Amino acid sequence: MTRTLYLHIGTHRTATTSIQRFLLRNFDALIAEGCLLPFRKPRHFEMINAIFAGQRTIADAAARMNERADSKAPVDITKLVVSDEDICMRKDLSLLGEFREHFDVKVIYSLRRQDLWLESWYFQNIKWQWNPALSHCTFDEFLARRDQFHWIHYDGYVRHLEEVFGAENVAINVFEKEQMPDGPVAAFCEAAGLQALLGNGTEPHVNSSMSAAMAEFARHLPMDEFPPAQRELLRRAMEGVDRNVFGHTGKQSERLMPPELRQAILSDYEAGNRALAQRRFGREALFEQPLPAADAPLAQLAIPQDSQGLIDQFVAPLLRQMVEKGMITAPAAPKKG
Structure with a gap:
């Protein structure tokens, strides 16, 4: 068999x-x-x-x-x-x-x-x-590499x-x-x-994205240089700040493209999508979900540009999170002779 x-x-x-x-x-x-x-x-x-x-x-x-x-x-x-x-x-x-x-x-x-x-x-x-070449790109830089x-x-x-x-x-x-x-x-x-x-039963949604603000903060960090275990600790700490400080408890918005850009991106794939839809499904449209409304709010990839705001909103909460969760520990005191 x-x-x-x-x-x-x-x-x-x-x-x-x-x-x-x-x-x-x-x-x-x-x-x-x-x-x-x-x-x-x-x-x-x-x-x-x-x-x-x-x-x-x-x-x-x-x-x-x-x-x-x-x-x-x-x-x-x-x-x-x-x-x-x-x-x-x-x-x-x-x-x-x-x-x-x-x-x-x-x-x-x-x-x-x-x-x-x-x-x-x-x-x-x-x-x-996991990919240093893409870990620190702006969204525009990322889109410029989409052919890969x-x-x-x-x-x-x-x-x-x-x-x-x-x-x-x-x-x-x-x-x-x-x-x-x-x-x-x-x-x-x-x-x-x-x-x-x-x-x-089925599984709940997992592996959600960070909020846009936290993602922009993470983009500037050299996480790709860290061993996987340490990278995971830092990621969990940032997600904790996202959830407990910023109040981002649900699935985060990932909408970044304004309407004109979205249409331009989709036009690059339109012919192939149509061909696949016709060949495999006998219809014209591969995807049937409507595009986001023209006035739909976009996620903002922005962090404070002044050092005090950056420390107050991101750095200090992140350090508190890591200490409170035991992610930063002091070495054991040396034994006395």
């Missing part, structure tokens, strides 16, 4: 973290449904990175996953889910196509309208600072997926409320044939 392997490849900012947490929380329920989340990991970036680095072969990865599936006997594991949103950042997925020698491979790819995705991706790059985000040229990228895995094996979800009325987790479960899990 050939098992089915579902490759959940992104894109980012389409509730991928919520989906991964849902799968991990339901690990045992997945097993009962004949589905394995390999290695009990919500995200499989280590395995995928090792494959592309030449440190692990597809055959070895497939064998290890099948061994894990076999170990669940007498439960008959018929499908597996591998999730890593960074997969879509790779231009050529031909290597992953070799999984077809071992599994019946299905790809799940979620699309978010490019203007909204760019705004959200900007905030995430500032928040996490090849995977949001959806028509071309989906064509590549179809060439590698077969058009019939590529499931496309459109990340809009109207097109996934029960939410992104439910849409994923439907694509993977896991509807039975939905009675267990």
